[in-house]
Amino acid sequence: MLTGRTFSNPEERGDYPSEQWASLTDDELARIFTIFVVDIYHNTPHAGLNGETPANAWKRLAAERAVTAPPDPTCRRVVFGIPLARKLGRHGVRVLGIDYTSTSLQQAFLRGRSREVDIRVDPHNLAMISARLEQDWDNAWAVPTAVHGLSLNEWQAIVRDLRIQYRNEAVLTDQIVQHGRSQIREIDQTARKLKPIQPIMSSPAAEVER
Numbered sequence: 001m002l003t004g005r006t007f008s009n010p011e012e013r014g015d016y017p018s019e020q021w022a023s024l025t026d027d028e029l030a031r032i033f034t035i036f037v038v039d040i041y042h043n044t045p046h047a048g049l050n051g052e053t054p055a056n057a058w059k060r061l062a063a064e065r066a067v068t069a070p071p072d073p074t075c076r077r078v079v080f081g082i083p084l085a086r087k088l089g090r091h092g093v094r095v096l097g098i099d100y101t102s103t104s105l106q107q108a109f110l111r112g113r114s115r116e117v118d119i120r121v122d123p124h125n126l127a128m129i130s131a132r133l134e135q136d137w138d139n140a141w142a143v144p145t146a147v148h149g150l151s152l153n154e155w156q157a158i159v160r161d162l163r164i165q166y167r168n169e170a171v172l173t174d175q176i177v178q179h180g181r182s183q184i185r186e187i188d189q190t191a192r193k194l195k196p197i198q199p200i201m202s203s204p205a206a207e208v209e210r
Helices: 026-043 054-065 073-080 103-110 152-165 174-197 204-209
Strands: 082-087 093-095 098-101 116-121 128-133 136-142
Touching: 026 054, 073 116, 073 128, 073 136, 082 093, 093 116, 093 128, 098 103, 098 128, 103 128, 103 136
Parallel strands: none
Antiparallel strands: 082 116, 093 098, 098 136, 116 128, 128 136
16 A cells, blocks of 8 residues: 555566655654554454454453453563663762662662662663663662653753753753753644644545545
8 A cells, every 4th residue: 555665576676666756754654564463453253263353352352251351661671771880889870871770679789789780771761770680670869850751852952952052061950851851842842833723635535436
């Protein structure tokens, strides 16, 4: 269904100019993938399910056997988070310029532990990380509350922009970070207000009616 498609293999593609017709952005492609999986694939009869759709199979089995509860945020962060290693110090551990600490990390430092510890970072929320002490994972909170709720992309954008704006400052204070957060929220709100006045894509049905 996409003009920039590459077909199943080079032979099937032939001389079709895929690069010439490519036009989607990454965000648009991600949205198309989501629509295809959620709206089309999940509601199309599946041979492996004897003709039943995946969506109906899920509803039927969920009613018969219940649904396993999803893993909690800590479990998801430990399993899927970005793996890093940081040296334990009096400040706890420092990740992306952010200090994280917890009672367990403080006690480990007081006992003389100074080697690197494995950590996991949730790129969607930098308020907390997970650090492994021996075999157990411990949660550590970000010391500066200004980063609570920020994603990795938002934090990197703030640091990049504010380092330029406040290049003479040795440390980005909470006040400076809060200013950066406000700017991000303002840009996001402006974009949301503009969304309703953007051009509306015509559907095949609308074209037929026209």
